Amino acid sequence: MKKVLIADDEKAGRTLIKEYLEDYPELVLIAEVNNGVDAINEINRFKPDLVFLDIQMPGKTGFEVLNHLDEIPKIIFSTAFDEYALKAFEVHAVDYLLKPYTKERFKVAIEKLNSSNIKIEALARSVFMEEASYPARVLVHFNKKLITIKCEEIIWIEAYGDYSKIHTKDQVYLSNFGISDLEKKLNPQIFLRVHRSSMVNMDRVKELNKYGKSYDVTMENGDVVRVSRGYMDAIKRIML
Structure with a gap:
């Protein structure tokens, strides 16, 4: 012992x-x-x-x-x-x-x-060194403290200057990391960058709607995230 x-x-x-x-x-x-x-x-x-x-x-x-x-x-x-x-x-x-x-x-x-x-x-x-595995939980800032949330609870992530806003069903949390840093930390099989300012959890996508030559992504919490033309290839790769 x-x-x-x-x-x-x-x-x-x-x-x-x-x-x-x-x-x-x-x-x-x-x-x-x-x-x-x-x-x-x-x-x-x-x-x-x-x-x-x-x-x-x-x-x-x-x-x-x-x-x-x-x-x-x-x-x-x-x-x-x-x-x-x-x-x-x-x-x-x-x-x-x-x-x-x-x-x-x-x-x-x-x-x-x-x-x-x-x-x-x-x-x-x-x-x-970069690890092959990705975290199931992350620490995020909330009310001047750090709390843990499950990555599966993240609906989408929004760039916020040098920081990021992490959207869940009931709350928005602040991360000290920029969205490009979070993209490296989270599982790319689940989290997809769709805009220089946003990344979505594909398990939380409700639908895609055509918008001109691009798409809007409607998340399960009702938030609408724009797909920029520069990230259309990422969307097309998962279309069947």
Whole structure:
């Protein structure tokens, strides 16, 4: 049995880790905290074997937490920011999970716990390389916090300056990523770019209507998304 502590200021982030930990009965969660100061106190108190550690937290950052520990346990960083990856491996982190990550990516991190000879270069590549699998859930901004939604709940995505709006049946969420970045992150077998400013979930398309030499896509929530001429080939490829 290994004792586990989660330090993440976002409830959604802690919830996702707890959900994924259910597949590993040998990893027992003993505490969770939402700021750096409590992380220091609880890690020194409980002496966990493994800590899932966010980087940007109130009070102390993840790296500052490490500087105040009596003993440093195995660390798996879990963060939405990729710019700290190399620094994380310099402090001998087991892995660096870049949010949002899949259950399969989480499994890879857990498997590394049993590896005693982890190379920094290999770990860095694992953060940035494109994975064959695509996330079933994503973290999105809502009311000054991050929450998880299932990708299948996304109806369509709209460009919003350097950001994107994610439309679901009941809500519109804001993503810090531009639409071109989201296009790379989401399954191309499901999400189809139909305009430089929009991408649709093909499972949520109700109908296509001819509009001049192009089409309008009516989504299941009633929203109408224009298909631009530059993306007509993508539509034609799925027509039978």
